[in-house]
Amino acid sequence: MWPLRRMTGPAAAISAILTAAACAGNTAAPQQKITAVDPYPTSKPNVTITLWDGFSQGSENDAFNAMVTNFEKAHPNIHVTVTGNINDTQIQQGIKAGGSQSPDVAVSFTTDDVGTYCSTGEWINLKQDLAAAQIDAAKTFPAPLINYTQYQGDQCALPLENDAYGLYYNKTLFAQAGITAPPQTLSDLQADALKLTVKNADGSFKQLGFVPSFAYFEQVPGHFTPTFHLKWQTPTHNSELASDPGFTTMVDWQKSFASAVLNQAPKSSAKQLTDFMNKSMSAGEFTAGQNPFETGAVAMALDGEWRNANLKAETPKLSYGTAPFPVQDSDAASYGGGYLSGTVIGISSRSTHQDADWEMVKYLTTNTDSLVTFANAIYNVPSTFAALASPQLTQDPNFQTFVKVSGDPHSSTTPASPNGGQYQQTAQTWLATWEAGQVTDSNLSSALAALDSQIDKDTAAGVRPSGS
Numbered sequence: 001m002w003p004l005r006r007m008t009g010p011a012a013a014i015s016a017i018l019t020a021a022a023c024a025g026n027t028a029a030p031q032q033k034i035t036a037v038d039p040y041p042t043s044k045p046n047v048t049i050t051l052w053d054g055f056s057q058g059s060e061n062d063a064f065n066a067m068v069t070n071f072e073k074a075h076p077n078i079h080v081t082v083t084g085n086i087n088d089t090q091i092q093q094g095i096k097a098g099g100s101q102s103p104d105v106a107v108s109f110t111t112d113d114v115g116t117y118c119s120t121g122e123w124i125n126l127k128q129d130l131a132a133a134q135i136d137a138a139k140t141f142p143a144p145l146i147n148y149t150q151y152q153g154d155q156c157a158l159p160l161e162n163d164a165y166g167l168y169y170n171k172t173l174f175a176q177a178g179i180t181a182p183p184q185t186l187s188d189l190q191a192d193a194l195k196l197t198v199k200n201a202d203g204s205f206k207q208l209g210f211v212p213s214f215a216y217f218e219q220v221p222g223h224f225t226p227t228f229h230l231k232w233q234t235p236t237h238n239s240e241l242a243s244d245p246g247f248t249t250m251v252d253w254q255k256s257f258a259s260a261v262l263n264q265a266p267k268s269s270a271k272q273l274t275d276f277m278n279k280s281m282s283a284g285e286f287t288a289g290q291n292p293f294e295t296g297a298v299a300m301a302l303d304g305e306w307r308n309a310n311l312k313a314e315t316p317k318l319s320y321g322t323a324p325f326p327v328q329d330s331d332a333a334s335y336g337g338g339y340l341s342g343t344v345i346g347i348s349s350r351s352t353h354q355d356a357d358w359e360m361v362k363y364l365t366t367n368t369d370s371l372v373t374f375a376n377a378i379y380n381v382p383s384t385f386a387a388l389a390s391p392q393l394t395q396d397p398n399f400q401t402f403v404k405v406s407g408d409p410h411s412s413t414t415p416a417s418p419n420g421g422q423y424q425q426t427a428q429t430w431l432a433t434w435e436a437g438q439v440t441d442s443n444l445s446s447a448l449a450a451l452d453s454q455i456d457k458d459t460a461a462g463v464r465p466s467g468s
Helices: 012-024 058-074 088-097 111-119 127-132 143-147 171-176 186-196 221-228 245-263 270-281 307-314 329-334 354-366 368-378 397-407 422-435 441-461
Strands: 047-052 078-083 105-108 163-170 205-210 298-304 320-323 344-347
Touching (some): 058 354, 058 368, 088 111, 111 344, 127 354, 186 245, 205 245, 422 441
Parallel strands (some): 047 078, 047 105, 205 298
Antiparallel strands (some): 163 298
16 A cells, blocks of 8 residues: 555544444444435435544645545535544444444555455445446446455445556666666566676675565565466465465566576575665665665565655656566566555445445545546556546656556456455465475475465454554
8 A cells, every 4th residue: 555654553532432432332224225326415414424544644634635525515415524544443443333423434545354344244235336326346447446345246345546566667777787678577577687686796785686585565475466367265265375376386486586696696695685685674665765676776676656656755866667567478468467456445334324425435436536636646546447547647657557557457456355364464474484495395285285274274263464
């Protein structure tokens, strides 16, 4: 997600709301039947709905509040009380507690929690609302966005802007290395990375072309889902990493890439690679001007569209380009796609005025002018085909790369799970043992089978990612 969304601890006001809501009872309201295209016309009485969201920084908070204000102007009988800087734990606690001050509508930055909202019934299924509004989801939103806002057929959320991932590359370093275009295949990526890697005489690193590790910032395994066509789960939501050829291909690729970097003269040790990565990452991903791509320590990186805003604000003189992330050599036809994720919005099952809630959700997720204005303000990609095609959307070529990735039919996302995407965190933890050499080619199959078993046990037990 966009980096400026930094959560703080629960505010005293929210704690008070949760306490009061808990005392008010926690009976869920029956889902309201929505049959009209506009279910809350101005002829209906004035109503106030409560909206919780995670926006906390000035520009993005202002941009989101402006969207809500424009909605209120279009629907003067619907007043919206907005509370920002809310995380998913608070949203879920508030909905469970119920009461008049708990959220009627909530905006979540945690796409992985959609499975939780759907499976627990905390957010209502919006299929009837979409049908009543005559909104064809498949013609309105790119397929991955529909996928990451539903679980087991329950469309309990809708996308509100999205994040797309692609390759950032340093044009100055490319020119110095004689590279004239960004890589399109993984072989090209490795060849370019080796040209862009600079070592000291003892094998330690001055500069890396590309960090061959799943521990590096946004290069987590889930973000390689479209590159290796990862399935992650069976249709019955059991983990299938051991039987998915894409996952094995991915880990073999990483191992081969890292080996090539280490063995390039002068030879380097795994520790020297780890030391360079740790030092480069020590300032943190979003410390102004200190991201390794911004400093030139790393020449290419997998990252999201929001990085453009950081680069513009923090290192405006950096000459860089963006492109879709490279694909497997045997899969050149899929070049242009990428990983998609994003902000989601849903309606609480405890809300007693879901018709007005839906009126607002529909506006926030499908009004083209509003989505484009919001996208331009916060440097996220809009979530509808109409907004993606709008000439009013910023035409900066480095940003347009991610607009095109969002609409590309080869883009994909990770599947929802009922326990907040714990399977991805478990897989990433396992990959650390792979990169450390604790798992070898000879025992890879059995190790992946054990990983599948652990993921399924975590799902059954409701184990969630740490901090959620």
